Amino acid sequence: MANRQTEEKITALYERLSRDDDLTGDSNSILNQKRYLESYAAQRGYTNIVHYTDDGWSGGNFDRPAWKRLVADIEAGKVAHLLCKDLSRIGRNYLQTGFYTEVMFRQNGVHFVAVANNIDSEEQDSGEFAPFLNIMNEWYLRDQSKKVSAAYRVKGKAGKPTTNNAIYGYKKDPEDKDHWLVDEEAAAVVRRIFRLAVEGHGPHEIAKILTREKVECPAYYLARNGRGCRKNTVDTSRPYDWYGFTVSSMLTKPEYMGHTVNFRSSKKSYRDKRVKNDPSDWLIFENTHEAIVDPETWQLAQQVKRTVRRTDTTGIANPLTGLVFCADCGAKMYNHRGKRKKAGREYSVDFYSCSTYTLTFERETQMCSSHTVSTKALNALILETICTTASYAIQNKEEFIQKVRSISQVRQQ
Template identity: 50%
Template sequence: QETDFTPFLNIMNEWFARDTSKKVRAIKRAQGMAGKHTAVHPLYGYKKDPDDPEKWVIDDEAAEIVRRIFRMTISGKGPYEIATILEKEHILCPSAYLAERGAGNRRNNEFANPCRWWGTTVSYILNRMEYMGHTVNFKTEKTSFRDKRRHLTPKDSWVIFENTQEPIIDEETFQTAQKLRKTGRRPTSLGEANPLTGLLYCADCGARLYNERGDNGKGQFRDSYACSSYRKRTSDCTMHFIRTEVVRDLILSALRSISEYAKANREAFERLVMDTTSDRQSQQMKESRKALTDGQRRYDELDVLIQRTYEDHVAGKLTDKRFLKLSQQYEAEQEQLESELKRLAAEMETMQEQTGRV
């Protein structure tokens, strides 16, 4: 009921809600920095380990659908086409699948069509790095406890812990799928897309070349490429028209020349490939070595910070709560750095092996 104290009670309630929100956020932050999953429910394709609920293990039935989605993407199918195929085959959508097993955010909902797949759902699955066996935290956030929606954070704010669970998709398959999605090579009413679509660029302005297919108005089939910036009027570039069959003839001619040279000059060709690969890997090795040095320096700095924090705590300069919070943050950062340093060391070793296998 409305009383003279209602405004004060509202203020107290506001403070209480805000304080609770800060505590929950701090706990989630510490949990995420320690490499633990911050999501309540596992991602579609995984389930909780019966022996350790904080760990994810592969759900074989759902994982096979995930693998199939990636295979169809690599074969040239788009998200909406994949969604249509899955729906026609009466495969439960992720929400309905999880709800059937008493999991997920919609386990208490009723589904009018539990096999209804959306293209956005397929895209969501294709974007998840977790399927490579990684834990990715802090991808979204809420601006305040009043905010009911989660907002995407910049990618450099994500905290990634590699190899925290068994992968469903290997890294090569994941990266290939991402690359093919960017090229926009999708079957149309005219058949399969040209294999060069998304890979040709204008020599002058650097824009992608659009593939144009259809009737040219004279009863003849037209299949050619043209500068996209010219088509969209985003630059002063010219049309730069070229027929697809001409591009293919040029590529075939180049491949034949390389093959003939390689057969006739095997040693010289091997040296050429070795030199080209060495130059590229030399730059990569230089960058990796710098990252390794910087990471090791930061790791050593954290050792010093942890020691100083402990000394300040013993001397009574830090409260137990503050000491625990700082210690957890430093140790979580060290764990992440340790994982990154191992990855960089393995990457450098692999590059050295590749040079020897050229």
């Protein structure tokens, strides 16, 4: 009965390869690992073989998809034998690797074999050196981490992109992997996002517009073109899912002005997860690739993004929110609009008042004064200014362009 239950269980063959392992040659390739383990299983008469493969995953990270699936199957009692090429394939963290090989596998009745290390859990003497092998594997990972980190710093300080993938709107130059080219199809969407932001649309509103118009979201678009870090995991059933967070993140990227931004994140140890760095710690190299958005539009988008826009009872956000200031105290002016009643008659109001006075008029000591300006008068003044400016620009084109450029340079500084 016990033999039949064992036969019904699977023989798990686990393979793993990281970028660092690639440097050691073909002997560690996924294909060779599979052939090696299949040959060993056939010699021992193990049947019902199932492969669990993590390609491109570090041995210091146990949050690997195939490994997690294997652990779940072991805990469910589905695995009789587990074969791997050597202990470093299981992992390079000696504490976690030891937990699995010495505790978890035994508790679940799994026969474990690290073929190249001659470790077999059913042969008591074969595992005597396993702890030392685990320590050596971790030392290897630590050494590799130091080398990779040093190369990463050198590359980043040289102004080359440290990210493995170009951001949405760009693609890697096939002739120079450290140079980005504009991806015109995606760049058109990026330009539209900035244009909508400058017009006063918030990130969540922009996301709704793009979803409604069935514009492919960045993750799906990149995956469809075989690019991006999620090309193998993206949910292809939801290609038009845009989120406000995605739009908001795109609007803050200086890369769209043609700059390279390095060291956005860091980690103290190879065991730690990366954490975001403060923007003051970023290293920015200007004009390293073609810009999708000009600096004036990018800066304006940041300014508009910082302005809080709320819809009132009319359901319409005020386009002048955060742009009207008191001439006396310099504070922002509040917009008041809606319906009021007087002598049984309902009438509309729409005016601005000084926020300093509004917030203090009920106090014993009032600040500023109760002066107001109607939105109608303000709009007329704005229209008059636009007409005057347009007339001047038409008559003095070169002088007007020079003044606009000077003002833009002052704002950027």
